[in-house]
Amino acid sequence: AQSVAQPEDQVNVAEGNPLTVKCTYSVSGNPYLFWYVQYPNRGLQFLLKYITGDNLVKGSYGFEAEFNKSQTSFHLKKPSALVSDSALYFCAVRPMDSNYQLIWGAGTKLIIKP
Amino acid sequence: DTAVSQTPKYLVTQMGNDKSIKCEQNLGHDTMYWYKQDSKKFLKIMFSYNNKELIINETVPNRFSPKSPDKAHLNLHINSLELGDSAVYFCASSQGKNYGYTFGSGTRLTVV
Numbered sequence: 001a002q003s004v005a006q007p008e009d010q011v012n013v014a015e016g017n018p019l020t021v022k023c024t025y026s027v028s029g030n031p032y033l034f035w036y037v038q039y040p041n042r043g044l045q046f047l048l049k050y051i052t053g054d055n056l057v058k059g060s061y062g063f064e065a066e067f068n069k070s071q072t073s074f075h076l077k078k079p080s081a082l083v084s085d086s087a088l089y090f091c092a093v094r095p096m097d098s099n100y101q102l103i104w105g106a107g108t109k110l111i112i113k114p
Numbered sequence: 115d116t117a118v119s120q121t122p123k124y125l126v127t128q129m130g131n132d133k134s135i136k137c138e139q140n141l142g143h144d145t146m147y148w149y150k151q152d153s154k155k156f157l158k159i160m161f162s163y164n165n166k167e168l169i170i171n172e173t174v175p176n177r178f179s180p181k182s183p184d185k186a187h188l189n190l191h192i193n194s195l196e197l198g199d200s201a202v203y204f205c206a207s208s209q210g211k212n213y214g215y216t217f218g219s220g221t222r223l224t225v226v
Contacts, residue, residue: 034214038155043118043204046214088155100145100211101170104157 002027004093006105013081013112021076021108023091032094033074034102035065039087047089050074061085081112117141120205120218127195128226135190135221137205145169146188147215148180149204157204163188195225 004025013019025031035047048059055067065076076089091105118139127133139146147170148160161180162170168180177193188205202222206215 032212036214036217041220043217043219044157044206044215046216049212049214051212090157094211098211100162100164100208101159102215107155107157 002093002095002103004091004103004105006089006091006108008108009106010109010111013110015083015112015114016080019078019081019085019110019112021089021091021110022073023075023105024071024073025091025093025103026072027093027095027103029096030069031096033065033067034092034094035059035063035074035076036090036092037061037087038090038107044090047076083112083114086110086112117216118205118207118218120203120221122221123219124222124224126224126226129195129197131195132191132193133195133223134192135203135205135223137188137190137218139186139205139207139216141207141209141216143207143209143216144185145208145210146182146185147206147208148188148190149206151202151204151220153201161188161190192223195223197225199223200225 033050036044038044050057050067058064088107090107092102121136145164147162150158163182166182179191182188202220204220205218208215
């Protein structure tokens with residue numbers, strides 16, 4: 001079965017430190033990859049995507065993600081965390097043969113401490 | 115100028131009632147979705163329409179019925195509400211397969 005794993009329920013980072021939120025996937029073919037962020041009591045917001053090309057993609061709010069085909073991973077990163085980055089982060093994958101449907105990870109709660 | 119707007123934002127209702135949630139997008143997107151987010155924050159696709167045509171119809175109870183009068187609107191009607199229907203329901207839209215979704219702010223449904 002095709003799946004997306006976010007192995008950490010919660011990630012704690014001190015403000016100013018680099019952060020990584022992990023995502024691995026198991027789908028057939030070359031998928032499209034996405035990251036979304038959900039602030040408390042809000043809808044999800046699109047952060048960035050990988051379709052093809054450079055393995056490092058840049059997105060909103062200073063976030064970037066690195067696609068690693070051999071490890072089937074798409075980890076979200078930021079060089080210097082802000083307290084305002086505290087939120088719930090979702091990784092999502094669309095298999096190439098998918099009918100618009102995304103496979104979602106369970107979400108990772110990111111807590112940035114001052 | 116809200117891109118994807120859902121109404122109502124909050125909905126508290128008794129078991130057995132019928133209710134509707136409305137969604138409208140002004141982005142000109144072709145595809146719209148309904149998602150359910152449970153108390154553990156898991157996201158589950160329910161339905162998707164592309165240009166008013168149903169393209170995703172996941173295993174949800176028949177009590178849930180989507181309606182898309184035009185490509186800018188996708189409404190969700192729920193019959194005979196049950197306690198387990200309590201969740202946050204999100205509407206979203208996208209321009210196509212390669213594009214990210216734009217989500218509405220959600221409708222928190224509480225069935226008592």
